Amino acid sequence: xxxxxxxxxxxxxxxxxxxxxxxxxxxxxxxxxxxxxxxxxxxxxxxxxxxxxxxxxxxxxxxxxxxxxxxxxxxxxxxxxxxxxxxxxxxxxxxxxxxxxxxxxxxxxxxxxxxxxxxxxxxxxxxxxxxxxxxxxxxxxxxxxxxxxxxxxxxxxxxxxxxxxxxxxxxxxxxxxxxxxxxxxxxxxxxxxxxxxxxxxxxxxxxxxxxxxxxxxxxxxxxxxxxxxxxxxxxxxxxxxxxxxxxxxxxxxxxxxxxxxxxxxxxxxxxxxxxxxxxxxxxxxxxxxxxxxxxx
Numbered sequence: 001x002x003x004x005x006x007x008x009x010x011x012x013x014x015x016x017x018x019x020x021x022x023x024x025x026x027x028x029x030x031x032x033x034x035x036x037x038x039x040x041x042x043x044x045x046x047x048x049x050x051x052x053x054x055x056x057x058x059x060x061x062x063x064x065x066x067x068x069x070x071x072x073x074x075x076x077x078x079x080x081x082x083x084x085x086x087x088x089x090x091x092x093x094x095x096x097x098x099x100x101x102x103x104x105x106x107x108x109x110x111x112x113x114x115x116x117x118x119x120x121x122x123x124x125x126x127x128x129x130x131x132x133x134x135x136x137x138x139x140x141x142x143x144x145x146x147x148x149x150x151x152x153x154x155x156x157x158x159x160x161x162x163x164x165x166x167x168x169x170x171x172x173x174x175x176x177x178x179x180x181x182x183x184x185x186x187x188x189x190x191x192x193x194x195x196x197x198x199x200x201x202x203x204x205x206x207x208x209x210x211x212x213x214x215x216x217x218x219x220x221x222x223x224x225x226x227x228x229x230x231x232x233x234x235x236x237x238x239x240x241x242x243x244x245x246x247x248x249x250x251x252x253x254x255x256x257x258x259x260x261x262x263x264x265x266x267x268x269x270x271x272x273x274x275x276x277x278x279x280x281x282x283x284x285x286x287x288x289x290x291x292x293x294x295x296x
Contacts, residue, residue, distance in 0.1 A: 064144070068182065071275035075185050075208050078282055083199045084209035084290050085283050088238035092281035095239040095264060096274045097121040098212065099253075100150055100188060101219075103129050104246025107136030110254050111143055111245075117261045120144045122210075122274040123245060124188040127152035127172035133246070134179055141181045146273040148186035149173060149207060156193040158292055165201045173205070186210045186274055192293025210274055211290055212242035218253045219244050227256040232263045238281055240274065 058066065078085060088094065099110065102125055114121055123140050125147050130137060140147055151157070152171035160168065173184055187207040189198065194209065202209060214234025218227045231241050243253050264271055272280070 067276075071273075071279050072185065074279035074282060075275060076206075078278055079203075079206070079208050081285055082283075082287060082289060083202055084211060085240075085278070085287070086211045086290055087213040087240050087283060088277040089281040089283055090237045092237050093268050094237065094270050094272045094277050094280055095235055095241060096277045097241050097243065097260075097271050098124065098188070098210070098274065099243050099245040100124045100190075101126060101129075101154070101247035102245040103133035103136030103140075104250070105133065106250035106254060107133060107245045108139050110250060110257070111136065111139045111145065113254050113257050114145075115143055117258060119261055119271045120146075120273050120276075121271070122146040122148060122186065124148045124150035124186070124210075125172070125176070126150050126154050126246075127175040128154075129246065130175040130179065136245070137176070137179055137181070141179070146186070146275055147176055147181055147184060148188060148210065148274075149176075149184040149205075150188050151190055154190045156191055156294060157189050157198050158193045158195040158294065160197075162197050162201065165197055166204070169201055169205050169207065189293075194292055209290075210240065211293070212240045214239050214241045216241065216243050216253075216256075218250070218256070219247060221249060221252050224252050224255045224259075227252055228259045228263070231256070231260045232267075235264055235267065235269055237269070238277065238283070240277070 088096070097114075097119065099121060100123075102123055107123075120143065123137070123145055125137055137147055149169060149172045151168040152175070153168065155164075155168060157165055157168065169187065176182075176184055185207060187202055187205075187209050188211070189209065192211065199209075213236075214231065216227045216230045216234075227243070231243070234241065244250060245253070261271060
């Protein structure tokens with residue numbers, strides 16, 4: 001059917017108008033969809049502090065690196081207000097098992113015992129011992145334990161000059177770095193001996209002094225039962241428990257560990273490393289700065 005020219009133009013323009021409006025409708029729908037997606041994105045709640053937004057997708061190595069970064073931050077935060085701590089806070093359910101004077105002939109057996117118990121601990125190592133027993137420290141590092149500074153030669157720090165104290169701290173750090181371990185951030189003074197010079201040098205090295213709230217006396221080999229009883233008697237939220245993995249026969253300490261760990265867990269206490277304790281339950285502000293424990 002032939003239509004007049006004017007009618008044909010009218011049909012043509014109506015079809016063009018409909019096509020344009022249809023295209024505009026599609027564009028409007030796309031913009032709305034994009035806007036809705038953008039709005040949804042901005043309303044996602046942020047993950048809690050300390051939790052990586054894609055934590056479930058991290059590899060074990062990445063999770064370890066993230067945890068290490070968080071623990072380093074906790075150490076820095078405590079160093080900003082005190083040079084030394086005796087224990088953590090009392091609001092959680094964690095305690096820290098610590099071992100001094102290694103590595104030595106019993107270190108690997110002790111670490112393997114901890115691994116069977118699924119416990120990570122903190123070891124304060126002597127630099128000179130790494131020349132003979134570094135396999136023990138390497139096992140600690142592979143096991144996720146923390147290695148701190150216990151000086152190069154185990155002297156009474158308060159009796160040393162500024163230069164010698166610095167050397168004792170730095171040389172031990174070099175030994176751990178040579179093994180491929182993280183630079184130590186924690187220090188425990190041999191015999192509990194320290195002075196103002198020690199604090200000055202610790203500040204230079206960004207080291208936090210870690211003392212203890214419970215001494216098991218295992219160094220004197222008082223018997224397995226005595227070590228167990230002393231550890232559990234001093235166990236409470238935030239406790240830092242002192243034991244040894246070297247410096248003599250440590251078979252009693254190794255034998256006592258399963259009962260100590262089981263006893264802690266029965267009380268609802270969870271053994272962790274010192275950095276983890278400081279992250280999860282740090283000591284409250286205003287604690288007095290400890291004084292020399294050696295009497296010398």
